[in-house]
Amino acid sequence: MFISSGKTYQYKGVTFDWHDYLGPIMLNRKTFNERPWRVVKRRQWALFAKWYKLSKEQKELYRIN
Structure with a gap:
């Protein structure tokens, strides 16, 4: 199990957690x-x-949590 304090996004088939300090963590899009x-x-x-x-507002459109 993966616990994150970042924001999770899904953009054109790529799922990742984004943290302003640590950067991206790529995730499996199903699990x-x-x-x-x-x-x-x-x-x-x-x-x-x-x-x-993308702009900050556009990025938030792809946020899933």
Whole structure:
């Protein structure tokens, strides 16, 4: 089980926790368990980068908790 104090977002198939200090933690989109860094694909990092460039209001539209 993964417990987070960050905010969870789902953007175009990528699910992650975002913490302002610690940054992103990629999650499995079905179980919400943390994904090991070595299995996170470049495509997912590219989608995260697109989400990161959105405005604060737009980012909140993809928040799921």
